[in-house]
Amino acid sequence: MSPVLTIRDLTISIGRPLVRGISLDLTAGRIHGLAGESGSGKTLTSLAMLGLLPAHAETGGSIRLGEQEILGMPRRALNRLRGRRIAMVFQDPSTSLHPQLTVGRQLTDHVRTHLRLSKDAARRHAVELLERVHVPDPEHALRRYPHQFSGGQRQRISIASALACDPEVLLADEPTTALDVTVQAGILQLLRSLTEERDLAVLLVTHDLGVMSAIADDVSVMRQGRIVESAPRHQLFHAPQDEYTRSLLEALPGARDGRDEAAAAAEGGGGDD
Ligand SMILES: Nc1ncnc2c1ncn2[C@@H]1O[C@H](COP(=O)(O)OP(=O)(O)OP(=O)(O)O)[C@@H](O)[C@H]1O
Numbered sequence: 637m638s639p640v641l642t643i644r645d646l647t648i649s650i651g652r653p654l655v656r657g658i659s660l661d662l663t664a665g666r667i668h669g670l671a672g673e674s675g676s677g678k679t680l681t682s683l684a685m686l687g688l689l690p691a692h693a694e695t696g697g698s699i700r701l702g703e704q705e706i707l708g709m710p711r712r713a714l715n716r717l718r719g720r721r722i723a724m725v726f727q728d729p730s731t732s733l734h735p736q737l738t739v740g741r742q743l744t745d746h747v748r749t750h751l752r753l754s755k756d757a758a759r760r761h762a763v764e765l766l767e768r769v770h771v772p773d774p775e776h777a778l779r780r781y782p783h784q785f786s787g788g789q790r791q792r793i794s795i796a797s798a799l800a801c802d803p804e805v806l807l808a809d810e811p812t813t814a815l816d817v818t819v820q821a822g823i824l825q826l827l828r829s830l831t832e833e834r835d836l837a838v839l840l841v842t843h844d845l846g847v848m849s850a851i852a853d854d855v856s857v858m859r860q861g862r863i864v865e866s867a868p869r870h871q872l873f874h875a876p877q878d879e880y881t882r883s884l885l886e887a888l889p890g891a892r893d894g895r896d897e898a899a900a901a902a903e904g905g906g907g908d909d
C-alpha cells in the first residue's frame with residue numbers, strides 16, 4: 637500500500653543541526669513508532685509535520701502528504717491541514733484541551749469550523765466521538781470542564797478531539813508518558829483499535845520501547861538526529877541490527893521477558909482511568 641505521508645532526508649537546524657536527514661513512511665492502518673533517547677529529535681520531527689517549528693528553524697528535504705509537499709508550505713495553508721488531515725495528541729492533554737471551555741464546546745467548535753456542521757449535528761458527532769473513546773456518560777461529559785476528569789479520561793477526550801475531523805494522519809507524541817502505568821495500557825489499546833477502524837496512519841513518538849513492543853507495527857530508532865535503525869516491530873525486537881538499538885533493548889526492565897509482558901498487557905487492555 638502506498639504511504640499516506642512520506643518524509644525524505646528531512647533536516648532541521650536551529651542554530652545547529654538537530655535533525656540530520658531522516659526518512660520514514662506512514663501508512664494507513666499502521667502505527668509507526670519513533671523511539672530514541674531524549675533530545676534525539678523525535679518531537680522536532682513531529683512538529684515539522686505540523687508546521688509548528690519555530691519560525692527561525694531551517695529545514696531541508698521533503699514531507700509529503702499524499703502528493704502534496706507540506707514542508708515550507710505557507711502557514712495559512714498548513715493551518716487548514718492541521719486538525720483536519722493531520723491531527724495530534726500530546727503528552728499532556730492540557731496542551732490540547734482548553735481549561736476554561738467545556739468539553740462539549742471544544743469538541744463542537746472544532747467540527748463546526750472544519751466540517752461546517754450545524755450545532756445539533758456537531759453535538760451528536762461529539763457524543764459519538766466520546767462514546768468511541770469510551771468516556772462514560774458522554775452527554776454529561778460534554779457539560780463538564782477538562783479538570784473534572786482524571787488524567788486518563790482527559791487523554792481520551794483529547795484523542796476524541798484529534799479524531800473529530802476524521803484525519804488521515806495522527807501524530808501522538810508520548811501520549812501515555814504522563815499517565816499512571818495502569819492507565820497507559822488502556823489508552824494504547826484504544827490507539828491500536830482506532831488505527832485499524834479508521835485506517836489512520838499513525839506516528840507514535842515515545843522513548844519507551846516497552847510501549848513500542850506492545851503496539852507499533854514498524855519502529856524507527858533515532859539517535860542524535862538520525863534514524864539508526866528502522867524495521868517491522870518483530871524484526872527490530874528479535875533481531876536488532878544496530879548496536880544502539882540493542883543497548884536500548886537490553887536496558888528494558890526484564891529485557892526480553894519484560895517486552896513480552898508489555899505486549900501481553902496491551903493486548904489484555906483494561907486498566908482504570
Ligand atoms: N526551539 C528550539 N530551539 C533550539 N533547540 C531546540 C528547540 N527545540 C528542540 N531543540 C533541541 O533539539 C534537540 C531535539 O529535541 P527534541 O525535542 O526533538 O527531542 P526529543 O527526541 O523529542 O526528546 P524527548 O524524548 O526528551 O522528548 C534537542 O537537543 C533540543 O535541545
Ligand SMILES: [Mg+2]
Pocket residue numbers: 678679680809
Ligand atoms: Mg520529545
